[in-house]
Amino acid sequence: MSQKLVCNCNGTMPLDAKALGVPVHHSLCRQEVGSFLKALDGSDSLVIACTQEAALFGELADQADKPLVAPLRFVNIREVAGWTQEAKASGPKIAALLSLADMPEAEPVPVVSYESEGRLLIIGSGSQAIPWAEKLSASLDVSVLCTEPGELPLARNYPIYSGSVSKLDGYLGNFSVDWDLQNPIDPEMCTRCGACVEVCPEGAIDLSFQINLDKCKSHRSCVTACASIGAISFDRADRKRNSEFDLILDLRLDPKMRMSQTPQGYFAPGKDPLEQALAVNQLQEMVGEFEKPKYFVYDEKVCAHGRNGKVGCNACIDVCSTGAISSLFKGGQGSVEVNPNLCMGCGACSTVCPSGAMRYNYPSVPHQGKELKTLATVFNAEAKKINQTLAPSLLLHSLKVGTQLIDGLGRSAHVLPKQFEGLPSFAIPYGIEHIASTGLEFWLGALSYGFGEVILLLSGEEDPAYHAALEEQIHLANAILNAYGFDTRIQLMAAQSADDLSVISRAMGALRQRGALHSICAPASFSFSNQKRETLEAVLEHLQKQAKTPLPAAGVALPKSSLIGSLAINKDACTLCMSCVSSCPEGALLDNPDEPILSFIEKQCVQCGICVQTCPEHALTLDPRLQTIEERKKKTALNEAQAFHCISCGKPIGTSKMIDLMLAKLGAHGAFAGPALDRLKMCGDCRVVDMVKKEI
Secondary structure (H helix, E strand, O other), X not given: OOEEEEEOHHHOOOOOHHHHOOXXXXXXOOOOHHHHHHHHOXXXXXXXXXXXXXXXXXXXXXXXXXXXXXXXXXXXXXXXXXXXXXXXXXXXXHHHHHXXXXXXXXXXXXXXXXXXXXXXXXXXXXXXXXXXXXXXXXXXXXXXXXXXXXXXXXXXXXXXXXXXXXXXXXXXXXXXXXXXXXXXXXXXXXXXXXXXXXXXXXXXXXXXXXXXXXXXXXXOHHHHXXXXXXXXXXXXXXXXXXXXXXXXXXXXXXXXXXXXXXXXXXXXXXOOHHHHHHXXXXXXXXXXXXXXXXXXXEOHHHOOOEEOOEEOOOHHHHHOOOOOEEEEEXXXXXXXXXXXXXXXXXXXXXXXXXXXXXXEOOOOHHHHHHHHHHHHHHHHHHHHHOOOOOOOEEEEEEHHHHHHHHHHHHHXXXXXXXXXXXXXXXXXXXXXXXXXXXXXXXXXXXHHHXXXXXXXXXXXXXXXXXXXXXXXXXXXXXXXXXXXXXXXXXXXXXXXXXXXXXXXXXXXXXXXXXXXXXXXXXXXXXXXXXXXXXXXXXXXHHHHHHOOOOOOOOOEEOOOOOOOOEEEEOOOOOOOOOHHHHHOOOOXXXXXXXXXXXXXXXXXXXXXXXXXXXXXXXXXXXXXXXXXXXXXXXXEEEEEOXXXXXXXXOOEEEEHHHHHHHHHHHOOOHHHOHHHHHHHHOOHHHHHXXXXXXXX
């Protein structure tokens, strides 16, 4: 356990020290700083209930003689609880937040490394790119690619190229750029002597040392004047150029990298001088070695991307806004490949992944599950002490921008209470690295732990694809709740930016007017697993036990986006060829070695659709639905038929229907005329024996 230091910031919060079970200070960062210094000498780790003065407390800790037992941890109870209109009723929430801060930190994750030597390429018109190159060439290894001519400097202090970018990809420390040299003058070979300018009769060459082809009349005097250098060629065959860089400053209005989250080391500020200056400041700090977390874990074994040359699930590739995920097929087996250097940690891939092959790992799912359980348990226990029976609402938000939005709202609600509404006393904020990184098993799991609802707060910086993916997943999660007879309990709340306080204020006011909700079920005891399907199955089993209405025998239809469901089969069309069995990446479809029976285990199906694409008779269709846990675990026969036995040895070689179809298609062929037709009714071994006998 840690020692907790709570500051009531000049007495502006109605805190009950007895109820919280910790002493409450009023000026911990000023007159009462001695209490903090004394706590540093103790043997416990410290939790400071003040985020405003985190820098000051950190500096004092660094100056202390005794090293810290553990890093200082900070929790904000002021803006999210003590400065709201319901501050007096926020005791359970404050207790829950303090308990969360007291939990062990998440296990460290692997890191992804970058190395930049400062090789910068500035792309854009010469009039914009060259002035920036002049300023940066002293601190960075600058090159310029002029997409439009501009006056060249007298000194050749850095390379200047010209042309049109044909390809640009990579990341910090590893960018590759292809461009086409379109002008007859190669700036890299040009010595800027001016001989070509002097002899050009049309004045088609100026101090940019590029030929204006609209003016040029092909006298070629410039070629003759440049003969000893050879920088000018109207017949140049090889116009393609390539080079590698660590950093990119793209000043074009239409930059090459159009993804919403561009790679680290790539800046496209456009033509705004202020935005360009801000980008340049960041560029100068991006020289050296850098690290970031590896946000994901990928398990190829359960990936439903492809099988037998067929593409099934593309969810992670479609939702990725950084282009970090690509398709990979080897020997017909499909998987995906993730470039960790391009991954920016949104986690949307794990949210939409039906099988759990893609898992978010910063922090791990089990760690987040423990934190959710602690928040719900402590809040409900403290609420019970004051005879409150309603459950807390879980307010999920992105750590950086979402925290900024919530803190800004809390401060405004305190200073301007008639204009802004702070968080209700039952709304517990929970920051995650990115709002897109949690999915329906996480949200339904939170409800199973005792939360009354889950609210996802979008703060405006998210890619539109994430918004759409979250809406789709929320629709599915609520459909599952409705199937069990529960009310809709998961919703989106969207702001346009971190400064958009009015929209969130109105939403919080509506929540406060509505009041807290009852939990939908008794608290669950299971823990979140690293395996998505395992967590989901535990959640569904718990909700089924607590359901208000039992599921019908046929189950309840779910949206097309469902990751659980069954298969419908046209038995008249199915020949039991079993191609679907070999294509299923999850083992949901099963063959029988002794007789022609196609079996199915609904629990294993992730609704990827590879079997539907593989079936030559088009006999299968997906059937997204919610069935009881017991039924989903059963192995059921989708189709079965009478076996056809070899007419020579009696060994089963297929179904009677399959053999009849084959006879109908091949019987008229000359190769199977007469007695040879019987060979189609034999197994492979007997067919060979029969052919040898006939030849002898």
